Amino acid sequence: MEKMTYRDALRQALRDAMHEDEDIFIIGEEVGRYGGAYGVTKGLIDEFGPERLLDTPISEPAIVGAAVGAAMAGMRPVAELMYVDFIGMTMDQLCNQAAKIRYMFGGQIGVPMVLRTQGGTGRSAGAQHSQSLEAYVMHTPGLRLAMPATVHDAYHLLRQALKQPDPVVFIEHKGLYALQEDVDLNAPPPAWGKAAVHRQGDDLVIVTYSRQLHYALEAAEILAQDGIEATVIDLRTLNPLDFETIRHAVEQTGKAMVLSEGPLTAGVAAELAARISEECFDFLENPVLRLAGEDIPISVSAGLEAGSVPSPSLVVEYARKLMK
Amino acid sequence: MEKMTYRDALRQALRDAMHEDEDIFIIGEEVGRYGGAYGVTKGLIDEFGPERLLDTPISEPAIVGAAVGAAMAGMRPVAELMYVDFIGMTMDQLCNQAAKIRYMFGGQIGVPMVLRTQGGTGRSAGAQHSQSLEAYVMHTPGLRLAMPATVHDAYHLLRQALKQPDPVVFIEHKGLYALQEDVDLNAPPPAWGKAAVHRQGDDLVIVTYSRQLHYALEAAEILAQDGIEATVIDLRTLNPLDFETIRHAVEQTGKAMVLSEGPLTAGVAAELAARISEECFDFLENPVLRLAGEDIPISVSAGLEAGSVPSPSLVVEYARKLMK
Amino acid sequence: MSIKPTTRSAPSGKVSNTDLIGLYREMRRIRTFEERVGELFVRGQSAGSMLHLSIGEESAAVGVCSAMKGGDTFTTHHRGHGIFLARGADPNRMMAEIAGKDTGYCQGKGGSMHIADRGLGHLGANAIVGGGIPAVVGAGLAAKRRGSGAVSVAFFGDGAMGQGILYESMNMAALWSLPVVFVCINNQWGMGTRVDQATRATVLHERALAFGLKGDTVDSIDVLDVVAAAQGTIDAARAGMPGFLAVDCYRFFGHARKDKSPYRSEEEETDGRKKDPIKQAHTELTQAGHTQQELDAIDGAAAAEMDATIDFAIASNPPAQDAMFRDVFAPGEPEPEPLRQRLDRILARD
Amino acid sequence: MSIKPTTRSAPSGKVSNTDLIGLYREMRRIRTFEERVGELFVRGQSAGSMLHLSIGEESAAVGVCSAMKGGDTFTTHHRGHGIFLARGADPNRMMAEIAGKDTGYCQGKGGSMHIADRGLGHLGANAIVGGGIPAVVGAGLAAKRRGSGAVSVAFFGDGAMGQGILYESMNMAALWSLPVVFVCINNQWGMGTRVDQATRATVLHERALAFGLKGDTVDSIDVLDVVAAAQGTIDAARAGMPGFLAVDCYRFFGHARKDKSPYRSEEEETDGRKKDPIKQAHTELTQAGHTQQELDAIDGAAAAEMDATIDFAIASNPPAQDAMFRDVFAPGEPEPEPLRQRLDRILARD
Ligand SMILES: Cc1ncc(C[n+]2csc(CCOP(=O)(O)OP(=O)(O)O)c2C)c(N)n1
Ligand SMILES: Cc1ncc(C[n+]2csc(CCOP(=O)(O)OP(=O)(O)O)c2C)c(N)n1
Ligand SMILES: [Mg+2]
């Protein structure tokens, strides 16, 4: 066991993978000399050189497009978008090219690339630097989607993403980089595509991912003091989606809440709530509660920013109401 | 009453609006001299001149961006994307700019623009020209979203969109342009944001929009021969979403099916199913059935293309199963 | 690859006339293939009507491709049949793909605008104008890193000059000295928009110069000129100086199979079609002493070869319905669950 | 607008020295404001740490803006405080916005990177590199159609030269002869990337020429040179010839308030900071006979004015929590339903 941050675990994953696989290179803005806007790639350029830590101009569409081409040509690129908020300008390359190439071309060419980026609120970064846009990705056929919540997963999901034969969008949370945990990176990781049950309780299930896992766990602690025991599920990957773990837990409890930082309407929470409602219909005692981001842009002002996404106390409040 | 096609109704709406409002102009690829890839703007350049039918280079991001700027400067642009499939490269301008400007700037500047485009399957146009991407738009706070299914709505929704103070994405269906109906364009239109109930039945509700309305109606005819009576709701706009009409109908029948051509996961059908499930929980006798596009790219081959999205017979089949 | 002039004295000099007969044969094969694609459409056997024929652009395809080597990679735009044929495609598999049949290059899932073949270095045609351009930056990075000596070529039309991603890609290629070439097949039109209606700056290669690439324009009328210009550009790229080459030609027919080009005059079309590299090569070959009979034999062989493609395509089957759920992800990986399976499970809840 | 040299002999000639005192004042106000923004951050009173100071770039802001007229519109990048001040912004409202307070230009919802003011023609700062550029094409279209005579100016950094949308926008502006100007404030760095690490082609204005615009580069050291160059570019645009102007300057400090620029040498910084347009103007004014006292008075007034902005910002309130749901759409239009309201309704189902 050693103490490690989410940021360091990500870096370690990149380092270990790059030592193992010569075809991996990182391409993006400030990934090399600067070491990444959030410090994830710091120092890697000294270890692997500027050809494998390719600092780019500010050209998000071509960064993703170049990664697609490199992947088709047999490399394993890690393209970095400094903020997931910039995904909009890359969605043609991501969704019309990366996601469809294998299928359109009848299976003959794959695109084994990882698009690393980070999202979420918490730094008063304003409307264009605080979004949670994973639903765009989850909605797009042909893309895998991983969103680590823990230090352990930061390492292992990234290692696993770098072995996938298909494009993986890998979204970190800007509020988690400094998160520190005791980890043993040599312990066998959970399988790719499997959810993690972080806490087991008989009263309700909270299904979540990314930073909201910690909010759910914090809320669950408080709820436990009231005698309300929650099962907390971290999905880890949204594609593949491990619905069986959710199903099992919901069938036990009959009450479910889904928790996501992204905007509510037609978002990840909608998908999860719809699936739980349809697949666990006869087990549900209450409607599945969707706790998600408000359908509004994020303000720079800290108070409004915090109010725009679910908080631990919101989870506690509605879990209690659900148990009444 | 006169016979009119969906295509002609759209053109008439543009024409009438442009006569009424000098600030409206159309900007896009082939909108002027060519008359639009699907003929919607045919002839308008003769009536309004090349300054109001602005043929552009093939530059989708800047087309949308220029429309945003013109709208901020007091005009009322209609930007045209030839295919909704090209929205990916414009999503920064659409979602980070158009959708957020009013909010970020504290309400002082609006973006009264319409982004007209068309989507859907049916022409063997392949993976990059056949998509139904409305969920990206519906998920984005700050955007309105209209999707006309009928000739009447093609006219009126577009007229209404051109009076909105906020950005409206207006998605036509390529399979509907030749649709002909008897219409009286002078009859008072339904209000913006209100769903239309096209058929009333006691057995189940089918909630849909765009071309799938016609599939639902076709299916409802067939079901009626079995004695199964369906209420068919056309949402007309997905933002604003008229949930009260849905609620009312679901409370009557207790059975609901949502029908959408877009990919199932985290799509429009997910939102509708989640909302019906949570808001009408005590009235539902069965899970809400989501009939939506498969989570796969669209093939050029006609058989696979047709199989990728719901058909009238699929609706019939599952409505029957639901009634068992 | 089916055609490559074998001997060449200087990389950027005029190619020897002895190669011209081979280049003529390739151009004729392409034109004949495209004519057959048109027939496939008329017979109602094509998958859809989005068929973009490259008639008039044969010297661009053959000229540039003849300067490429085995192992080089490329992407094309939506008007890419000729380019891929010039790179050695099997016309049967191409026609089958255009018909949406499972014997096609992409098992009938791609169609005319989405043909690719990894083995021949074809990283894909694209239905997004400009969509395939940045991929060559990535392929160039791969080639450079591996020291493979391969060049990657992006083929696109004048319309793609409107797409910002082209400039991002050129900038990267120049910055990193990649073995990458950008070939703009300037057929003067993008749908109904003439090139001077899409830009004030019609000398397209100047933009490449401004980004630090080698840049040039060549007229397509003489395929040997195209070969020479392409050779110069591609050789330079292979040596680390990426380049841009505009090939000026004319789109003989409508944008897609159904378009009758009402937006341009007959005069212009008559004039434009004078820029016919096949006719030109025919004349030059005749002048050089090749007999009519010899040239007719080439034409006849092309006709026979391409007639057969239609039969092949029609005799082939559409993809089996269960192919629909394959290849969203790699074999063995979790694929999306079919709707019916999900619905049946939900309904069978008790 | 707070500063505009009043008389000028020739639009592109050297501006008369009598204007220099006004330009100096404006530059000093900007620098002092930016220093106060830094203090706001140190006090923990700014909204976040994404504060991009324009110290060193004052002559770009003041020079270009002094060539603009009332009614002209503009957009800026994320380093836009100075530009807006030069266009007449109220520094109190700016500082309040930077602090995320409801007395700010955007009621505290926007912050440093999202300041706008319709009245002053400010169509918005942008946190997306290049994001505000195409808007000036639209504003230019509006001006042209209405015959308003207004010009629209996009301000952005050298980093935005990597964004394809810039080229799409320049191409449109040239094609349609729009009254539009693209101003690249080339401070040599985009975060930790020096301009020659982002492109092989460092003479940036050549790209504009290749798209058919007027293009020029001016050194920022002498604000009068910037005024003259800007006047030439803006006048031409007003007459229908859009242009591009690169203003070469130096980013004196880190990218954002926290960045200590470890990626560049102290030598380079010392050297770069020699390009100080304020010091230069100070020297020139002294040489022209202005007294130290007179100049100190200007500096003192700027200090007093800008000190007050901090007090104003701190004394202001953050936006009320119910502002959160306002302005997603226009007043009176259906707004999104707050989560709690929805959840409470769902839970109150019986
Ligand atoms: C991004 C995008 N925008 C628009 C279209 C529609 N479209 C298809 S081809 C074409 C014209 C392309 O012209 P050019 O690049 O010159 O190629 P050509 O057809 O002349 O070979 C247009 C506008 C598209 N397919 N993709
Ligand atoms: C689209 C986009 N990509 C990346 C960033 C992150 N970022 C913010 S500023 C910046 C550097 C910009 O450099 P430049 O345009 O020269 O402006 P400067 O900061 O020097 O004023 C970067 C990379 C961003 N905000 N937007
Ligand atoms: Mg063309």
Ligand SMILES: [Mg+2]
């Ligand atoms: Mg800079």
